Amino acid sequence: MNTPETSPISLEPERYELHAAPLYHFDLGRREFFKVLGCGVVVLFLIDAVMAQESGGGRRGGRGGQRPAEISAWLHIGEDGAVTVFTGKVEVGQNIRTSLTQAVAEELRVSVDSIRMVMADTQLTPFDAGTFGSRTTPDMGTQLHKVAAAAREALMDLAAEFLKVDRTSLVLAEGRISGKAATETVTFGQLTKGQKLLKSVSDKSAATPVDEWKVAGTSMPKVNGREFVTGKHKYTSDITRPGMIPGRILRPPSFGATLKSIDTKAAEAMLGVTVVHDGEFVGLTAPNTLVADRAVEAIHAEWTTKPQISSAELFDSLKKNAKASPERAGSAEAGTVADHKLQQTYTVAYIAHTPLEPRAAVAEWKDDKLTVWTGTQRPFGVRGDLAQAFGIPEERVHVIVPDTGSGYGGKHTGEAAIEAARLAKAAGKPVKLVWTREEEFTWAYFRPAGVIDVTSSVSNDGTITGWEFHNYNSGGSAIRSPYDVPNQKTEFHSTSAPLRSGSYRGLAATANHFAREVHMDELARVVKMDPLAFRLKNLKDPRLRAVLEAAAKAFGWGTSKAPDGHGFGIAGGTEKGGYVATCVEVSADRKTGSVKVLRAVTAFECGAVVNPDHLKNQIEGAMVMGLGGALFEAIRFENGRITNPRLSGYRVPRFPDAPAIEVVLVNRKDLPSAGAGEAPIIGIAPAIGNAICDATGIRLRSLPMVPDGLKEG
Amino acid sequence: MARVRQLHVNGKDFQIDVDGERSLLSVLRDDLDLTGSKYGCGEGQCGACTVLVDGVPIHSCLATVGGILRRKVTTIEGLEMDGRLHxxxxxxxxxxxxxxxxxxxxxxxxxxxxxxxxxxxxxxxxxxxxxxxxxxxxxxxxxxxxxxxxxxxxxxxxx
CATH class of the missing domain: 1.10.150.120 ([2Fe-2S]-binding domain)
Structure with a gap:
């Protein structure tokens, strides 16, 4: 049985993401499309259509030009004129259900209400590698613009034919196409009736230029917002199936522990309890969750544990076990000629995503077919995991992802799905498994811890002359400095790490920016320059300069000195196509040790803005989340156990922690839209650290910076 | 174990027959299908399970259904009145x-x-x-x- 503790995922999450899965060769012919979707107009988006054509039968599975390869999305306009869009992307609170709907509404000139977005259903939507890496907006957003634009053009052709008028005289608005005369008007439904029109588009297809957007680019409210404020939306943990019973898993006392002996008699004697013991997997089902909890407690198990390193030894261990790096960039030695040299080490703790909805799954077997509802960012990946775990073909596994109670990169895997399916198989009934908070804190995966060594040199006039940067374990994304340094060497070192790690919102970029932007602040102090002026002196990138200047302006940087006991800090950077700069004001009390972030201003640029208010919401949220990792979030562990696996022991930001936040959007309509789920998180930690130093003179180089309050460094 | 046979939620009396030791949250969600109240931590730290009992907010994950007796429970599903949101x-x-x-x-x-x-x-x-x-x-x-x-x-x- 493929349990999470025996199959840790890669420790280099960014690379893991990029190579998440091969492209699926979709095997649906024209006839099947209309059998499934009904008559109408279907437009497919083909990834790299040229490649698909050239590669011929092998890739397409034969039968000439009928079978499209590597479809990433499709759109259907039915005989009733209803527009349905199918995408494998997952809604986890980033509001892509809304922004993708806007893209379609924009091109088809229909109201947002008339568009249904079918997402993340392995039986209905085309293959998608997953929702991560801030790729939905640049990839799926662009593709849906093109798909919907092609559908619009097809409808215009049909309308010209239908109305027998010149196509150029036609106008499309509010779901109908009209000619010059009042009688010349036709609805989508009239045009699609009896049609079996299949079109495909590729990356080269046209879409409405950004400066002509009317729906995209506006602050459309969340499309299904009412479902959330009324409690009606069904998350995975809210789904019920006929005869469904809850499940629970017996967890080992520490990572890697194996069963020595087990006695399940007392649990099995409880009314309605079924225990499943399959290798290292022990779980049970019960009539309700209270009985399930009692039954798990009634199991007597002895375990063989193995000694493991603890939090206190973490950073030494990461460096000691580092492997030679394949990711070597630059060769010059830092500081060959310099007025000042600086060498510092920065560390980053393991932290937990802590999605408020813990991992959950509902599994149901019917005639050897498995259906699983689960909150994952990789529905097709989880389908593969399930198929493998149960030795059945993927065609017999159906994964459905309801809009999920957040992920932040923490829900790439499908442990709960596999566990629920194993229990459901044994129980002969649908099973719901909702991980406890403690399970979520222990058996999910963490943002990797890391150590970063920086050596630099700077001349008296504030020019950086050398830069050497070594990241151990926390990842290579955004490891290169965006500043102009002639002699730059950066290196990522993989190492063996004690805890299971994986993707996280702005994962490596957060660590690399923390080290880099704090170090920049330190260098500015060495040469007695203003931290903003020092950055600008060493920076050509106009996009990064623009956000630094915008944030500084909104914050009032340089216009006054921080009051006593307060400090100002600034930091900036770029990640996944987004440019970010954050300024903060903190109050820090050396006597009481209290640190409070009072206000924070972030300027952000990610090309053309798709939905200004949702973008602001993402940026505000990223800043608050980043504040947690900056100040107090840390997973503590000892000998294979997490010692703070509860919200009472793992502090996340709450209302009193949130600063007054101001967001400045730099809207570059001339640039393609980039994703924004991750990049806005990278500036807040170094900005806070720099502000604490400004307030107190205490330089903090470890995330989290003040888990137990401010201490004299 | 004492059984609980009635629960007053959102202005309605529900006939149930459950172990009084069960949490109010689990009975609301699993027996009455009122899934608007959420499980987040099970220790009263996150507030996702908050409901009102006689107008007072409580963590329904920590309250036993046996302790509610005849008191009036209001959940998120009970806020909307005649199709109008609160x-x-x-x-x-x-x-x-x-x-x-x-x-x-x-x-x-x-x-x-x-x-x-x-x-x-x-x-x-x-x-x-x-x-x-x-x-x-x-x-x-x-x-x-x-x-x-x-x-x-x-x-x-x-x-």
Whole structure:
């Protein structure tokens, strides 16, 4: 049985993401499309259509030009004129259900209400590698613009034919196409009736230029917002199936522990309890969750544990076990000629995503077919995991992802799905498994811890002359400095790490920016320059300069000195196509040790803005989340156990922690839209650290910076 | 173990037959299919399970159903009246005061309780009154704005 503790995922999450899965060769012919979707107009988006054509039968599975390869999305306009869009992307609170709907509404000139977005259903939507890496907006957003634009053009052709008028005289608005005369008007439904029109588009297809957007680019409210404020939306943990019973898993006392002996008699004697013991997997089902909890407690198990390193030894261990790096960039030695040299080490703790909805799954077997509802960012990946775990073909596994109670990169895997399916198989009934908070804190995966060594040199006039940067374990994304340094060497070192790690919102970029932007602040102090002026002196990138200047302006940087006991800090950077700069004001009390972030201003640029208010919401949220990792979030562990696996022991930001936040959007309509789920998180930690130093003179180089309050460094 | 056979929720009497030791949250969700109240931590730390009992906000994950007796339980599903949202629900929509929405039910229930006690709360009073609720997506500033907005609407008698 493929349990999470025996199959840790890669420790280099960014690379893991990029190579998440091969492209699926979709095997649906024209006839099947209309059998499934009904008559109408279907437009497919083909990834790299040229490649698909050239590669011929092998890739397409034969039968000439009928079978499209590597479809990433499709759109259907039915005989009733209803527009349905199918995408494998997952809604986890980033509001892509809304922004993708806007893209379609924009091109088809229909109201947002008339568009249904079918997402993340392995039986209905085309293959998608997953929702991560801030790729939905640049990839799926662009593709849906093109798909919907092609559908619009097809409808215009049909309308010209239908109305027998010149196509150029036609106008499309509010779901109908009209000619010059009042009688010349036709609805989508009239045009699609009896049609079996299949079109495909590729990356080269046209879409409405950004400066002509009317729906995209506006602050459309969340499309299904009412479902959330009324409690009606069904998350995975809210789904019920006929005869469904809850499940629970017996967890080992520490990572890697194996069963020595087990006695399940007392649990099995409880009314309605079924225990499943399959290798290292022990779980049970019960009539309700209270009985399930009692039954798990009634199991007597002895375990063989193995000694493991603890939090206190973490950073030494990461460096000691580092492997030679394949990711070597630059060769010059830092500081060959310099007025000042600086060498510092920065560390980053393991932290937990802590999605408020813990991992959950509902599994149901019917005639050897498995259906699983689960909150994952990789529905097709989880389908593969399930198929493998149960030795059945993927065609017999159906994964459905309801809009999920957040992920932040923490829900790439499908442990709960596999566990629920194993229990459901044994129980002969649908099973719901909702991980406890403690399970979520222990058996999910963490943002990797890391150590970063920086050596630099700077001349008296504030020019950086050398830069050497070594990241151990926390990842290579955004490891290169965006500043102009002639002699730059950066290196990522993989190492063996004690805890299971994986993707996280702005994962490596957060660590690399923390080290880099704090170090920049330190260098500015060495040469007695203003931290903003020092950055600008060493920076050509106009996009990064623009956000630094915008944030500084909104914050009032340089216009006054921080009051006593307060400090100002600034930091900036770029990640996944987004440019970010954050300024903060903190109050820090050396006597009481209290640190409070009072206000924070972030300027952000990610090309053309798709939905200004949702973008602001993402940026505000990223800043608050980043504040947690900056100040107090840390997973503590000892000998294979997490010692703070509860919200009472793992502090996340709450209302009193949130600063007054101001967001400045730099809207570059001339640039393609980039994703924004991750990049806005990278500036807040170094900005806070720099502000604490400004307030107190205490330089903090470890995330989290003040888990137990401010201490004299 | 004492059985509980009746529960008064959202103005209705429900006939049930459950172990009184079970949590109110699990009975609401699993037996009455009122799934708007969420499990987040099981230790009263996150507020996602907040419901009102006789108008007082409680963590339904920690309350046993046996301890509720005949008291009146109000969940998020009980706020909407004749198809009309509660002004605080409207305010959450207006201010986009959520992202994934998983904390939203608990936030709104805590907010409703706060506004019953303090119809015109200051920013500090909102922060103090809401600090038992976690929004992991970090929409705190918007939730504060939503509660201010909801307070205004309630005072103006907008229903």
């Amino acid at each position: 002004p605080l629900q409207e305010a959450f929509l207006k201010t986009n005061a959520f992202q994934c929405g998983y904390c939203t039910s608990g936030m709104i229930m805590s907010g409703v309780a706060l506004l019953q006690k303090k119809p015109n709360p200051s920013e500090e009073e909102i922060v103090a009154g809401m600090k038992g609720n976690i929004c992991r997506c970090g929409a705190y500033q918007r939730i504060v704005a939503a509660i201010k907005e909801g307070a205004k609407a309630l005072q103006q008698g907008v229903k």
